[in-house]
Amino acid sequence: GNSVTQMEGPVTLSEEAFLTINCTYTATGYPSLFWYVQYPGEGLQLLLKATKADDKGSNKGFEATYRKETTSFHLEKGSVQVSDSAVYFCALGGGNKLTFGTGTQLKVEL
Amino acid sequence: DAGITQSPRHKVTETGTPVTLRCHQTENHRYMYWYRQDPGHGLRLIHYSYGVKDTDKGEVSDGYSVSRSKTEDFLLTLESATSSQTSVYFCAIRPGTQETQYFGPGTRLLVL
Numbered sequence: 001g002n003s004v005t006q007m008e009g010p011v012t013l014s015e016e017a018f019l020t021i022n023c024t025y026t027a028t029g030y031p032s033l034f035w036y037v038q039y040p041g042e043g044l045q046l047l048l049k050a051t052k053a054d055d056k057g058s059n060k061g062f063e064a065t066y067r068k069e070t071t072s073f074h075l076e077k078g079s080v081q082v083s084d085s086a087v088y089f090c091a092l093g094g095g096n097k098l099t100f101g102t103g104t105q106l107k108v109e110l
Numbered sequence: 111d112a113g114i115t116q117s118p119r120h121k122v123t124e125t126g127t128p129v130t131l132r133c134h135q136t137e138n139h140r141y142m143y144w145y146r147q148d149p150g151h152g153l154r155l156i157h158y159s160y161g162v163k164d165t166d167k168g169e170v171s172d173g174y175s176v177s178r179s180k181t182e183d184f185l186l187t188l189e190s191a192t193s194s195q196t197s198v199y200f201c202a203i204r205p206g207t208q209e210t211q212y213f214g215p216g217t218r219l220l221v222l
Contacts (some may be wrong), residue, residue: 010177049210
């Protein structure tokens with residue numbers, strides 16, 4: 001079945017540092033891939049998505065590239081801010097459902 | 111704003127009591143979902159609906175039932191709540207033309 005593995009957290013960075021959160025997946029076919037973000041006390045919000053191999057999703061300075069050869073969809077940002085502190089979820093689509101990773105908490109400090 | 115509300119937002123109940131959570135959408139989307147969120151598990155699908163009176167089980171459906179008598183409402187019922195059902199419950203909707211799901215604000219349930 002489909003599964004998503006993402007790096008354990010929490011990840012603690014200083015403001016303006018470079019961020020990478022790793023995500024790899026197992027799936028049949030060519031699923032769509034997603035990153036969602038959850039701020040404290042809120043629901044999940046779509047951050048970005050990619051629907052086919054080599055697509056790059058981007059939003060709010062975050063980027064992720066759909067890599068079929070490595071079955072990965074790593075999230076990156078060049079310079080994080082305190083306001084980026086949140087939990088980030090990688091997910092893959094298929095069969096009317098989304099399969100989520102366990103989430104990675106990011107803490108950004110001044 | 112995907113027009114999704116959940117009620118109640120917080121609830122404390124006792125073991126063995128029935129509990130119903132409500133998800134309401136304003137945009138008449140066909141697909142609706144219930145998830146639970148627990149530390150170390152991410153989001154896990156409980157049940158989902160693909161139309162009025164059309165529902166199917168997710169990966170953690172035991173102890174839960176759902177109903178959808180109107181397009182806009184999707185109800186999740188815990189027939190006899192247990193402490194293991196203490197969790198944060200999220201509803202999501204999906205426009206039929208895409209795979210993206212949009213989430214409600216969540217309901218925090220504590221079963222004592």
